[in-house]
Amino acid sequence: MQYQSLYRQFRPTGFTEGYVGQQHIVRTLQNSLKANRVGHAYLFSGPRGTGKTTTAKILAKAVNCLSGDSPVSEPCNQCELCAQVNSGQSIDVLELDAATNRGIEEIRDLRERVRYAPAVGRYKVYIIDEVHMLTTEAFNALLKTLEEPPAHVIFILATTEAHKIPATILSRCQRFDFRPLSEEQIAAHLCQVAKSSDVSVSKAAAELVAFRAQxxxxxxxxxxxxxxxYAQGEIDETQVWEALGTVDRSRLIEFINYLGAGEIKTALEMVADFSAQGVDMVQLLSDILDFLRQCLVAASGAVQSDQYREITGRWRSEQLMALMDLVASELKESKYWLQPRLAVEMLAVRACREQFLTRPESKTEPVIQQKEINPATPPKKKADSTPAAVVPTEKVSSAKWEELLKIVKHESISTYAWLKEASASLKGNSLQLNYPKGFMLHRDNIVKGEHRQNIVPALKQVFGVDSYEVDIEK
Structure with missing residues (x-):
């Protein structure tokens, strides 16, 4: 028997067995089928590989299944019509690829054919894949049929880019948005497929493949x-990494932590190691960006997962977003590099040198109250018995503070990120910055030389002072 690819072998033939996810769509369609309220036009929209065409074929079988006198909620896959659809030989269920049949002539031909009654089933079902590829003229021709469809015709339009479809078409279809499957759903299904294929796959290996599948x-x-x-036997995480030229989750986390710790040398050594092992550098950037996105979602509490705690336990949300900006920038620029490895090396250097990223906050480090001392200030003389005069403090207006932040942001986004969380007041010839409790990392970073160089000129311009002090609110 001729070999079939796994995605063809294990393509679901019904809404229950082997069908993964999209339960919001399955429930709606099955309820419509049970009530015999079948629409004349459906639009299935969503990312590639999420089940749009598969669901269209299952729906086509359900409305025509000969096991009942009316549409059924689950096709039998035993009758003549179900067998014909499964084998791709049905003359009542026709699939049209709009990417190659996108002109007005093809749609006019389709309009002529819809007049004929179905040969075996109750309905003639037309599945138009990648419908957004049709020309404007073709859409206009299709619109006429959708406005006044024959009673025996059902159109199922599938697309990955619903925003390209004219509103006049959208308004005449029942729209179903297919969602990307979760890593857990994909990994569990991969384990079942491997078991059915007599292949041993570890849970970690399945999760890594699921992560890469997006x-x-x-x-x-x-x-x-x-x-x-590639493996020719039992499959573990290492073999997945080697076969796909990707980086496993633990090494991805290790690399990200080196970036956060400012370990340029070690980070660059890891990049060289990745390159020597044949890792796709553009895919590596994409994997890092996607992993950081999931960490950010997990940090917000929207997702509970142990696999992201290594990062979310050490990184603040603004630090994750800052690193995501860097990765996204390098990913965008990577297409211009003759050697994509340079993009990852540039990421490592920039991330390690950008102070606003992170030195992951230590939860055991003692809090040290400190104030910046102007190095030009001469040594203090021995205090005499006369008490020093109290320097009055003047609160800074919000307009002045916003003006200062705007100037600093123009000079350095990193300095702005550390500065904007503070409140400010004028104390003599100095600006007093006060941070809320829990913002020790901001206080420690804002006094560093590179940030001082960005802040002091702005202070002179807005407030006429040339120094600032930092403290934590009590």
Missing amino acids: GGMRDALGLLEQVIA
Whole structure:
């Protein structure tokens, strides 16, 4: 028997067995089928590999299944029509690729064919994939049919870019948005597929493949098939990494932590190691960006997962966002590099030198109350018995503070990120910066030389002073 790819072997044939995710869509469609309220046009929108075409074929079988006198909520996959659809030989269920049949002539031909009654089933079902690729003229021709469709015709439009479809078409369809599958859903299904294929796959290996698939089940099955061919036996995390040229989760976390600790030498050594092992550098940047995004979501409490605690326990949300900006910038620029490795090396150097990223906050480090001392101030003389006069403190207006922040932001986004959390007041010839409790990291960073160089000129311009002190509110 001719070999079939895994995604074809394990393509679901019904809404229950083998169907993963999209329960909000399954429930709606099944309820409509049970009530015999079948629409004449559906739009399935979502990322690639999330089940749009598969669901369209299942729906086509359900409305035509010969096991009942009316549409059924679950196709039997035993009758003549179900068998024809499964084998791709049904003349009542037709699939059209709009990427290659996008002109007005093809749609006019389609309009002629919809007049004919179905040969076997109750409905003639037209599945138009990548419908957003149709020309404007073709959409206009299709619109006429959608406005006054024959009673025996159902259109199912599938697209990855619903925003490109004219509003006149959208308004005549029932729209269903397919969501990317979670890593947990994909990993669990991959383990089931591997078991059915008599292949041993570790849970960690399945999770790594799921992470690389970016929410698409078809992509995940294709990657699994590639790894199976490479491993020729039991599959573990290392073999997935070697086969796909990607970096496993633990090394990804290790690399990110080196960036946060400012370890340029070690970070660059890791980049060299990745390159020697054939890691796709552009994919590495993409993996880092996606992992940081998931860490940011986990840090907000929206997702509870142990695998992100290594980062979220040490990094603040603004630090994650700052690093994401750097990674996104290098990912965007990577297409202009002749050697993509340079993009990752630039990320390592920039991240380690950018003070606003992180020196991950220590939870055991004692709090030291400190104030910046002007190095030009001469040694204090021995205090006499006369008490020093109290220097009056004047609160800074919000307009002046915003003006200062605007100037600093123009000079350095990193200095601005550390400065904006403070409140300010004028104390003699100095600006007093006070941070709320828990902002020790901001206080410690804002007194560093590179930030002082950005702040002092702005102080002179806005307040006419040339120094500042920092403290934590009690």
